[in-house]
Amino acid sequence: MELNSQANENDHKSFRVQGGLGLGLNARTSERIAFVLLGLSAMLVAGFVVIILAYIVYNGYSAINVEFLTEIPRMRMTQGGIYPAIVGTVLLIIGSMAVALPLGILAAVYLNEYAGETRTTWLIEMAINNLAGTPSVVFGLFGLALFVKYFGFGSSILSASLTLSFLIIPVIIRSSQEALIAVPKEYRESSLALGISKWQTIRHVVLPAAIPGIVTGSILSIGRVAGETAPILLTGAAYFLPRLPDSIYSQFMALPYHLFVLATSGTSIVKTRPLQYGTALVLLMIVLGMNAIAVLIRRHYRKKLQI
Known part of the structure; x- marks a missing residue:
């Protein structure tokens, strides 16, 4: 009985560790995806601003x-x-x-x-x-x-x-x-x-x-x-x-x-x-x-x- 209880407890510990690692990996992956999306959004906005400014400068600098x-x-x-x-x-x-x-x-x-x-x-x-x-x-x-x-x-x-x-x-x-x-x-x-x-x-x-x-x-x-x-x-x-x-x-x-x-x-x-x-x-x-x-x-x- 003692051996069985120890085995069950070890299984539960192993499950908690694996679950925690899984959650940690999922959280890290979600964080990385969020950072990538935020970075792409910022780059997209900055890109539009640069394009508009470049277009105005290119067409207007001669005047x-x-x-x-x-x-x-x-x-x-x-x-x-x-x-x-x-x-x-x-x-x-x-x-x-x-x-x-x-x-x-x-x-x-x-x-x-x-x-x-x-x-x-x-x-x-x-x-x-x-x-x-x-x-x-x-x-x-x-x-x-x-x-x-x-x-x-x-x-x-x-x-x-x-x-x-x-x-x-x-x-x-x-x-x-x-x-x-x-x-x-x-x-x-x-x-x-x-x-x-x-x-x-x-x-x-x-x-x-x-x-x-x-x-x-x-x-x-x-x-x-x-x-x-x-x-x-x-x-x-x-x-x-x-x-x-x-x-x-x-x-x-x-x-x-x-x-x-x-x-x-x-x-x-x-x-x-x-x-x-x-x-x-x-x-x-x-x-x-x-x-x-x-x-x-x-x-x-x-x-x-x-x-």
């Missing part, structure tokens, strides 16, 4: 020169440059971010730090989600009715910037909320334990720690502002304007609308093809430049937090 970047368009925009469109795009980015960034951060602070889980908060969250999924042309119609007509700003940089600021506020709110949630609760508790008020804690402790995440949301917003066409088409962008805007109430040219005009106008596509891709390349360079500045700001604050 890039000093005249193209510093002069106004001429001859139905088949000659000259895109300087007014560059200035208009930069002004749109600055104006919309100046309005949307503080409003978005303050709204995120309220929702994350002050508002509890109430029905009102739930309704606000639903409104933000709906705004984030609203087509940009709807924002353009809203800006046309409110800023251009009702407030009397006319077709101008101000109307277009305010419209685009409403377009990107949901993105900034969401990214700011995620950044605030990521700040450890110990930061808040330690500050409050020292007798510091809640607002001072948020201002001097929570927000500095959340700035890298907030800047990430700003980067996404900059790209969307620079590339939108429908909202500015309805609120201030001009088809052809051979001068720079002299105030925030002036019409303007912008790179995305200029690119749209070149691609859909009745002029010969042979003449405008390099200009189209050159305009797209300049727009891409502006977005990348703005993003690079935002990345440097984020890196600065991350190093500051590590110190």
